[in-house]
Amino acid sequence: MKNIINVAQLAKRFGTTDVLNGIDLTIQEGEVFGFIGHNGAGKSTFINMLTGIINKSSGSFEIIGTSDQQLDDVKAKIGVMPDISNLYDHMKGIQFLRYMGKLAGDTRTKQDYIALMKDIGLEGAEKKKIKAYSFGMKKKISIAQALLGNPSLIILDEPTSGLDPESAINIRKLIVDLQQQGKTILLTSHNLDEIDKISDRVGILSDGKVKKLGTPDELKNNTSSELSVAIRTNPTLTSQKLAELSANWDFNVQFVTTKKKYVVVNVPHDNDIAKLSKELIHSGFQLFELRMEQQSLEDVFINSK
Numbered sequence: 395m396k397n398i399i400n401v402a403q404l405a406k407r408f409g410t411t412d413v414l415n416g417i418d419l420t421i422q423e424g425e426v427f428g429f430i431g432h433n434g435a436g437k438s439t440f441i442n443m444l445t446g447i448i449n450k451s452s453g454s455f456e457i458i459g460t461s462d463q464q465l466d467d468v469k470a471k472i473g474v475m476p477d478i479s480n481l482y483d484h485m486k487g488i489q490f491l492r493y494m495g496k497l498a499g500d501t502r503t504k505q506d507y508i509a510l511m512k513d514i515g516l517e518g519a520e521k522k523k524i525k526a527y528s529f530g531m532k533k534k535i536s537i538a539q540a541l542l543g544n545p546s547l548i549i550l551d552e553p554t555s556g557l558d559p560e561s562a563i564n565i566r567k568l569i570v571d572l573q574q575q576g577k578t579i580l581l582t583s584h585n586l587d588e589i590d591k592i593s594d595r596v597g598i599l600s601d602g603k604v605k606k607l608g609t610p611d612e613l614k615n616n617t618s619s620e621l622s623v624a625i626r627t628n629p630t631l632t633s634q635k636l637a638e639l640s641a642n643w644d645f646n647v648q649f650v651t652t653k654k655k656y657v658v659v660n661v662p663h664d665n666d667i668a669k670l671s672k673e674l675i676h677s678g679f680q681l682f683e684l685r686m687e688q689q690s691l692e693d694v695f696i697n698s699k
C-alpha cells in the first residue's frame with residue numbers, strides 16, 4: 395500500500411516550549427488513521443503543520459507524494475475542516491457550501507449540495523444563515539466543507555465533539571463511506587470508543603512523540619504481558635479476601651478492579667487461570683463465570699502517559 399503521509403522527525407516549538415519533539419509517522423492510502431492524545435498534546439499543531447497553516451520548526455514530511463516545501467501543489471487534494479469560528483456566518487448554509495465548493499473546484503450541481511447537506515445531517519437548514527446555526531450544526535457544515543473539491547485526503551480534527559449521539563453516529567457512517575470511496579482519513583477525537591470502532595490504525599501522541607502506534611487490536615493486546623481475567627463468584631470475591639487467600643498460593647494474582655459483580659485480576663500465565671479457579675472453588679467459592687478481559691483503548695491511552 396502507498397503512503398499518503400510520510401513524516402520524519404517533525405518538530406514544533408512555540409517560543410521556548412517544544413510541543414512536538416520529532417514525530418515519525420506514515421499514513422497509508424485508504425486508511426482511517428486515528429490520532430489521539432490529551433488536551434494540549436499537539437494534535438492540532440501536527441495537523442496545522444501538515445496543512446500549511448503553521449510552519450514546522452524542524453523535520454520534514456511528504457504528503458500525497460509531495461514534499462512539505464511544495465505543499466501548495468497538493469493543497470487542493472486535502473480536505474480540512476475549518477475551525478467553526480472561521481465560517482462565513484452571514485451566509486446561508488447552502489450558499490456557503492456552493493461558494494466554498496466553487497473555490498475548491500467542485501463540479502457539484504445545486505441538487506448535489508442539497509444532497510451533501512442531507513448526508514451531513516443538515517437537511518432543512520439549507521436556507522438558514524450560519525450565524526443562526528447551533529454549535530453542532532456549525533460543526534457539521536465545517537465537516538461538509540472538508541469534503542468539497544473531491545479531496546483524496548480528508549483531515550478531521552474532532553469532528554464529532556459536541557454532536558448529539560445520533561449525529562455522531564451519522565458522521566462515523568459518513569467517514570466509513572468516504573473510506574469506501576477510496577479516501578484517506580486522518581481523524582482526531584477524544585472519544586476513544588469512536589477511534590476504536592472506525593480507525594484502521596491509531597497513534598497515541600504523548601510528550602511530543604508518537605508513543606504508541608498500531609491497529610486498535612494490536613494496541614489493546616500489547617498493553618501488558620499479563621492476562622486479565624474477570625471472575626463472578628458467590629459470595630462475591632473482594633480485594634481483601636483475594637489478598638488474604640492468594641498469600642498462600644504458589645502463583646501471582648494481582649487485583650485490578652471491580653466491575654459490577656465481577657472482580658478483575660491479572661495473572662502472569664495461562665495455567666494460572668486454571669489454578670485460580672481451582673483455588674477459589676477449594677476455598678468455598680461458587681464460580682459462576684470466568685472470562686478473559688480485553689483492555690479498552692482507554693486503558694491503553696491511560697497507560698501510555
Ligand SMILES: Nc1ncnc2c1ncn2[C@@H]1O[C@H](COP(=O)(O)OP(=O)(O)OP(=O)(O)O)[C@@H](O)[C@H]1O
Pocket residue numbers: 408413431432433434435436437438439440
Ligand atoms: N500559536 C500558538 N502559540 C503558542 N502556543 C500554542 C499555539 N498553538 C498551540 N499552542 C500550544 O501548543 C500545545 C498543543 O496545542 P494543540 O492545540 O496542538 O493540542 P491538541 O492536542 O490539539 O489539544 P486539544 O485536544 O485540547 O484540542 C498547547 O500547549 C497549546 O497551548
